[in-house]
Amino acid sequence: MGPAFAGMAKVNGMTRQARRATVSSPPLAETPAARDTVHAQVYAAMKHALMRGRFKPGQKITIRGVAASLGTSATPAREAIRRLAGEGALEHLRSGTARLPALDRARLSEITEVRVALESLAARHAALRMTPAQVEALEAIQVELAAARDRKDYATYLMKNEAFHFGYYRAADMPNLLRAIESMWLQAGPYLTLLLPAMRGIDLHAAAIEAARKHDAEAAAAAIAEDIRRAAVRLASLIPEA
Amino acid sequence: MGPAFAGMAKVNGMTRQARRATVSSPPLAETPAARDTVHAQVYAAMKHALMRGRFKPGQKITIRGVAASLGTSATPAREAIRRLAGEGALEHLRSGTARLPALDRARLSEITEVRVALESLAARHAALRMTPAQVEALEAIQVELAAARDRKDYATYLMKNEAFHFGYYRAADMPNLLRAIESMWLQAGPYLTLLLPAMRGIDLHAAAIEAARKHDAEAAAAAIAEDIRRAAVRLASLIPEA
DNA sequence: CTGTCAACTTTGTGATCACATTTCGGCGGA
DNA sequence: TCCGCCGAAATGTGATCACAAAGTTGACAG
Numbered sequence: 001m002g003p004a005f006a007g008m009a010k011v012n013g014m015t016r017q018a019r020r021a022t023v024s025s026p027p028l029a030e031t032p033a034a035r036d037t038v039h040a041q042v043y044a045a046m047k048h049a050l051m052r053g054r055f056k057p058g059q060k061i062t063i064r065g066v067a068a069s070l071g072t073s074a075t076p077a078r079e080a081i082r083r084l085a086g087e088g089a090l091e092h093l094r095s096g097t098a099r100l101p102a103l104d105r106a107r108l109s110e111i112t113e114v115r116v117a118l119e120s121l122a123a124r125h126a127a128l129r130m131t132p133a134q135v136e137a138l139e140a141i142q143v144e145l146a147a148a149r150d151r152k153d154y155a156t157y158l159m160k161n162e163a164f165h166f167g168y169y170r171a172a173d174m175p176n177l178l179r180a181i182e183s184m185w186l187q188a189g190p191y192l193t194l195l196l197p198a199m200r201g202i203d204l205h206a207a208a209i210e211a212a213r214k215h216d217a218e219a220a221a222a223a224i225a226e227d228i229r230r231a232a233v234r235l236a237s238l239i240p241e242a
Numbered sequence: 243m244g245p246a247f248a249g250m251a252k253v254n255g256m257t258r259q260a261r262r263a264t265v266s267s268p269p270l271a272e273t274p275a276a277r278d279t280v281h282a283q284v285y286a287a288m289k290h291a292l293m294r295g296r297f298k299p300g301q302k303i304t305i306r307g308v309a310a311s312l313g314t315s316a317t318p319a320r321e322a323i324r325r326l327a328g329e330g331a332l333e334h335l336r337s338g339t340a341r342l343p344a345l346d347r348a349r350l351s352e353i354t355e356v357r358v359a360l361e362s363l364a365a366r367h368a369a370l371r372m373t374p375a376q377v378e379a380l381e382a383i384q385v386e387l388a389a390a391r392d393r394k395d396y397a398t399y400l401m402k403n404e405a406f407h408f409g410y411y412r413a414a415d416m417p418n419l420l421r422a423i424e425s426m427w428l429q430a431g432p433y434l435t436l437l438l439p440a441m442r443g444i445d446l447h448a449a450a451i452e453a454a455r456k457h458d459a460e461a462a463a464a465a466i467a468e469d470i471r472r473a474a475v476r477l478a479s480l481i482p483e484a
Numbered sequence: 485c486t487g488t489c490a491a492c493t494t495t496g497t498g499a500t501c502a503c504a505t506t507t508c509g510g511c512g513g514a
Numbered sequence: 515t516c517c518g519c520c521g522a523a524a525t526g527t528g529a530t531c532a533c534a535a536a537g538t539t540g541a542c543a544g
Contacts, residue, residue, distance in 0.1 A: 037338075038498065039324065062525065073499045078526080082281065082321050083328045088418055095506055096279075096526045110416045117359045118422075174352045176330055176429065180360075180422050187418065280528065304495065315529045320496080337536055338496045 038072050043080040050186050053193035060099045089186035103191045105239050111188050112232040118181050120221035125172035127220035130212040134171050142205050195235050202230050280314050285322040292428050295435035302341045331428035345433045347481050353430050354474040360423050362463035367414035369462035372454040376413050384447050437477050444472045
């Protein structure tokens with residue numbers, strides 16, 4: 001089998017003990033989360049790969065494959081896969097093999113409704129608490145997002161879209177809500193790439209920013225809900241019937 | 243250290259291979275989920291223990307402790323703990339030790355709002371799809387719940403309350419939503435026991451049942467939301483200030 | 485009696501192993 | 515050409531190991 005993630009950077013090869021002992025390694029090239037356990041690094045790597053559509057629907061994910069791609073042993077890879085399967089981002093076949101679940105219309109519709117409920121709630125709280133600095137940061141992201149969209153740089157577009165939404169929700173300061181939202185994105189992520197070519201000025205980010213500036217919770221919730229629903233409608237039309 | 247779960251039944255001691263090979267073991271004493279992996283059994287055992295308040299807030303959960311209590315090796319116990327920590331039901335200290343997080347008012351308030359959003363949504367769908375047989379099953383549970391409450395049998399009361407809510411939501415037929423709800427219950431579960439002595443006729447289950455019978459989605463959502471909020475208000479008054 | 489420090493125990497982590505099951509590839513026959 | 519069968523490779527699972535860090539205990543000095 002081929003590597004599970006093509007082009008994914010290997011986790012720092014040092015053992016946990018060695019990593020902890022090395023107080024001052026060469027000043028450069030220290031991975032951001034080098035303090036974390038290997039498990040956390042593997043999980044984070046898979047999570048981002050999932051959200052950015054690096055896996056294809058139906059693709060099998062093997063323990064040894066992930067471990068080899070990231071240069072770790074099987075143990076942390078197995079734990080990360082189990083955890084993602086527990087969140088619904090991966091599906092466990094009866095044989096034990098994990099793969100990405102297929103997205104049918106029923107599942108898309110369910111995830112969309114849950115997302116609307118959760119992200120509206122987050123937007124409501126975020127709008128009430130957002131500081132001018134945070135609003136400015138979102139505007140900056142939105143400028144980059146629009147630029148990436150216009151130049152058809154879909155990888156950047158996807159990254160900025162994620163940054164916009166989670167930047168917005170983080171202002172709500174509700175960690176458990178944020179975790180639930182992340183879990184839904186993990187499931188929808190692989191399919192966002194399908195949507196990309198059809199993405200043209202349908203986002204309601206400007207309205208959401210304006211609502212946050214005015215601390216208008218209901219307007220914020222409505223903008224985010226409509227943003228999610230519009231993307232879902234486009235996506236549904238691209239999914240073949242069951 | 244003492245066993246992590248006092249009185250918890252041990253997982254069948256046979257290895258996975260032996261379990262699969264043994265097609266017909268002695269007819270008695272086959273654990274319901276004996277077909278599942280050991281990991282699934284450990285996770286399920288911890289999940290139920292958590293929801294029924296068998297752990298105390300702040301209690302440390304050790305890998306070897308769980309493994310010994312359930313008669314397994316460290317591997318499945320470690321995975322189950324990691325998974326629960328990922329869902330927010332357990333908290334990982336910097337040293338790596340896992341423990342039950344403390345419930346302050348801010349966290350209770352956040353979880354309550356998320357529960358209202360998720361469980362209202364589930365109730366709305368459930369009310370539209372519920373069959374007469376399902377309504378009857380809920381009524382039966384509610385009778386047992388009321389009886390247990392009156393005779394102060396709190397363990398049964400807790401079990402029936404869980405059965406009522408999840409039985410209701412299951413009718414919505416939205417597995418991902420159900421998973422998200424479960425994740426919230428896992429966090430609030432340990433504290434429900436605090437609430438028990440104050441529980442007297444405050445539930446809105448009768449209204450929820452009536453709404454389901456009439457397929458009135460909005461009334462169902464309102465009843466469930468109010469049920470959650472009332473319990474949360476009582477619970478908040480029992481938590482000391484930060 | 486109290487504070488300190490060293491030895492000992494407990495704990496989490498990641499790697500590795502053994503084994504049953506599943507999956508895949510190729511080969512032979514209808 | 516297509517189907518079925520068999521053996522080899524791959525895979526998931528659970529147990530175990532080695533090691534460093536964290537936590538605990540107890541003796542001893544003040």
